Amino acid sequence: MKVSTGNPDAMPPGLRGLSYGVFCWLNRHITVLRGIGAVLRLWPSLGGRFGLAARASAVKGVLTRPRSFSNRAHAPNLVAGDYLIAMDPGPVYDADRALLKTRLAALNVQAGADQEAQGRLVELRQLGEKPFDLIDDYLMWIAFHAIQPVFGTAASEVAAGAGGDVNDRGLQRQYLLEIRYVAGQLLSGSLATLGIARRAEVCGDSLRARIKGVSGNIRKAWSVSSPSEFIERNAVGLAWISHPVTVQSGALVVQELLSRPKVYRTLRAMAAQTGDRVWEDERFRDGVRDHVLELMRFRPIFPLLARDVPRDTEFETGGRRNAQCPGGGKVALLSIAALFDPRVVSDSGRFCPHRNWGHEEGLRWLMFGYGHRQCPAKNHAVDILTSALIGLLTMPELRLARDDGRAITYDGPLMSRMRVRFAEQA
């Protein structure tokens, strides 16, 4: 049990702000991280000295040894309570994972995402050339409607809270904002400034209280007879981990796509050729899906991952020497470097959605983790993003709207706003 989520800042004044600023800056300027990754791939022993794995072989090696490199590194950042992502293998982990699989199997995210995307686009079409927020007005709702059925018949109550009006869209928005801050803490972690961390904790408290208020409904919807603690832990975890990460990935995908006008034009042309069958054409959908994965490779939401080292061990850096990892420490994985490792990814710097990954197909999904601990909902997430992107491709050309300052606003390492507009009416 945590006594105090809000720990005071033990770092010297100014240092936390500085390190958090650098971390956020690196997250936003992913090419710099790629550059650092390239250097560390070249001299892997150098990274190894600082507990950094950069080569694909090293990153995969660490991620396939969950007992030596523990996911507990995430635990301090789970402000809403413990969940699968930060658990070591064991009975609790197994039970939670089994429930998650059952809940995911009950989802049909593609149908939900397609339907919501089409509905949203009708509204956005009304705006004409007026700017809108891609995150708050589009992606957030698509992910919400695709994922929320994970709570079954209790989905509306979870979003509105106990006693809340299930038709009050403002309450749903509030819920989505809260889980965004909770998820943001997973990304910024222990580096976050006290203000950011406390906001996440308050939202985490709120989420727990919300789930507790409707745990009866969730139990009924899930048809399980487990203790409330089990239901609440899983419901809280499912609420915050799925939605915000998908939305943020969607924003990163669009950001990367807009920086590649040629790719964007090609995709739009393909959508135009497909015509009215754009939502049903499986070939087209597969093509878009490949693009989504490739765009995510260039802008992964977790370019850096951390793992705890419970006892003394070492990992193969790919250099002459293994990296020594003293027990009680941490290792950092530069997944962005692994995704561009030319030793395993041919022509890695080139944007190539249809690349043949061969036996390295698993590496293609590295942004979702690797091996046994890979995100079980990775296909769901990509399906949602594919639907969202297909919707945008059917519309006039999308452009960043810089009318009132910056089009993209950040909240720490995360994008909080992405102002865009459709260039011309179809």
Add this chain to the structure above:
Amino acid sequence: MVMMVRQQMICIVASDWPGGADLPDPVSKSLTDLFADVGVVHFASIALLPAMSDAQSQLPSLMLELVTEEGLRPYDLLYRLVNHPSGAMWSLYGVYWREQPPLASQRNQELLAQLMSWCHIADGGFVGARDRTVRQIEMEKRLLEQTRIEARALKAEHGKDRASFALALARWAFQNPSLEWATEPAPRSFWRGRGAGAAAKVAYPSLIVGLWLASLWLVGALSRLVVRADTWLFDRSNSVVQAVFHAISETSRYLLGASGRFLLAFAVIAFTLWVFFVALPALFASWRRWLDSLGRELDRPTETWSSLSTYVAVWLVGAPLVLAGIWYVVVYTFWPNVVERTIRPWIPAGPGWKQLVIGALVILVLVGIGALLSRLNRLLPKANAWFFRPHEDDVDRAQQVHQSIEHCEAQLVRRTAHMISLTDMRSPHWWSVWWTRVFLRLVTFLGSVLFTEGRLGEAPGIHFGHWHIIDNGRRYLFCSNYDGNFGGYLDDFINGASVGTTLFWRWTQLMPRAPAADDQPGVAEPRAFPPTRFLAFRGVKSELKFKSYARDSMLPHLYRFDACNSTIDEIDRATALRGALFGERNDSNDEQIMRAIE
């Protein structure tokens, strides 16, 4: 850092309160449930602030004081409170809306925006029990209670042997799975942890100065490098590029020199002050007595010949000395030659030994004058008594405390006491506000960095004290949550932090005001803060006047929330017990355990 402390204590001042002076019980209860459920509010209170006499509307303002955990931004806190499913905040503030918005989300959004517009973060504040969340205090309190119960059971077996008694208690604690949380040391912020020593306090300003000097040097060096590179690359001189970078280099050189001279002058002043206030009092008892006497006379609340003559003497001697010090630092920093030219004529001509002899003679003459005055002082006891005799303090009436204030204080017996004081800023307001803010920020900073163990100066028992300048700089609101009672609390300030307290209050006054409600206190006659000397002296040392002034400025609360109801001592004791129980077994920890459970 200062901002984080200020944000911990907020007051929401809602003007033109139409809701009357009674807070319905359901509203109070829902607020208490809300604060308890949210679990981040240490203290909360509600009071009515009377309208200013020249205000258009004579309706009072409703003040909600919220004291929260560290790091929480007011928006995030209010967001959580407003959006709580209980709707407690709406039940309090809903009277401001003629019609309730149809959707809960819309209602909450409007309320949140309104509350943010009414929200004042503290202009200055002090936190006694630092680095502790509400949950931590509660759980450590339970640990203390459980340990005491267990200690009673174990006492029969280990009562006389302290080490084995402590070991048995520690074993019990370690074997208790419900206490697993306590095995982690209690969190400490930097200034209470690694930065608690003097080294960190010195290192920070040194680092800043070092970085400043290094950056100046670097800019100069780079400029000179560019000039040389330009000359070498293009084989030219006097180009525009060279002129610009030469100017940058010269500016950097000048600033570096000025910074160095400033540091030297500052060091000389600091050394002189150290000799005057630290070294000499440590070496000579008579000097120490004289300094104590000087401070006492400046603080003396009554008019006597001794205090008057000290006051005049400080004006005649002290003020020119301070001005000369400032002049020396400024002139030596920017125009060092002027200082040299000015000082040289004052130095007697002749060899060094003559100058040393003259200096020694001057010191001897000064010591002789001091000894003569001291002798006269002892020889003339009657004159001495007349010179130092205090007059009666001139409080012209017995202090009458309003019934509502007494009622509130009676409610809080055996709980954390609470004080709300509302005064007016003196005219011109901008001047009073500016100076008050400067000193409030300074004390907030010192409180964060130096006074980290629950005592502000020598004043103990303050949980959270905060000052707000409200109503566009017209009024000054002070709220405090403290242990003990009002009289003892002010005594602690008068004796333990008199300079700071005088500086916070000296720019205030009490203007006539009507009561906020029928059964609440008003101010009939204008009152001034007790007169001060040299900004920081006297003031609160005029004890009766100050207490009377503070009493007259007080307002009763309508609502009070106290999350933990523990004194600072109890909080400290519980945290210390946690560290001692789960720390290594040694004499110090054993002693700590015994102290905690006694």
